Amino acid sequence: MTDTPSPFAALPCDPQTLKDMLGDTELSCPCCNGRLTSDKLARLLDDVQRLAARAGNGAGRAPVDGGGGYGGMIIDPHAHMISRSTDDYEAMARAGVVAVLEPAFWLGQPRTNVGSFIDYFAQISGFERFRAGQFGIRHYCTIGLNPKEANNQALAEEVLDALPRFLVKEGVVAMGELGYDEQSPAEDKALRAQIEFAKEFELPIMIHTPHRDKRAGTLRTMDVLEEHGFDPQRCVIDHNNEETVREVRDRGYWCAFSIYPNTKMGSERMAAIVESFGPERLIVNSACDWGVSDPLAVAKTARLMAQRGVAAAAIRQVVYDNALAVYGLNGEMREEHWLTPAAIDQRTLYEGNSVLRGGQTPRIEQPGRPADDLVIR
């Protein structure tokens, strides 16, 4: 995607050129009717150009809505960014995404040794966090042994032993994705062990509900959490649909929805759920990964909800506030991280590596957004 050039870019705005252009013509200010000198006009044009440039370049800035939509900030609290491109980061920032949460999951094929788990946990809590920052997006992660790979029991034991050192890392906001896949005894064992870890390390939990036999798997997961005395207000049950939303919410959990393009849970169905259930404790995410998925799914859903007349405050709750409330519980994810962002400086290196390739011009932006940028419309 390329930025639309500012319509003001071609206009000259130095006082001398303006003086020449204006000649003897007198211009008056449309609001105060005062005389507009070429100096004043130059300052005005300069302001307009700066505003247009800021609107056009996205990251770390107030989002631009393409028309008739939601113009506020967005958190995508489920995005497997290691399999996405830098174009995706740029597009997300332009669409208003200020923060992403990357849950630990599987890689599309089973890992064969504990070392690849350790490197993966290090990557999602290390280099990927750096990479996101280079495009103006804050990145957080969850750590955990996913249910699918819990079925390799010898390996699962080693992974569980390796978890604690990652649970205390900066930017880790929860344990996840935990839960069931085939609902096997091995998965049950890993789930229960990790619920105990979450209690010990005072971390919230993100639950992955199975794609097959979803309703039974979801109910069983909540039963197990309750058996272990885990507080539902510290737990997000993810990948819900119309079949599960009511019970999940009635039992006090945060209820998340992954919006997959052209499938089961699309933006239309999500909007209808928010309309009929209200925004309390509902969370929208893209769950984008290496498969057919859309990193702009949350932004598109927000826009659709706005077009259908859902109140801005309700949209904000499901695409921003609720995710921040639960994933902010351990204090690692804080609004000030993106309201007062660090400078974007693509000259920065992470253990000697940069996001730029030979000859590319680094993007450098100073921090400090003007106050009117921070308003959620």
Ligand SMILES: [Zn+2]
């Ligand atoms: Zn999942």
Ligand SMILES: [Zn+2]
């Ligand atoms: Zn996932």
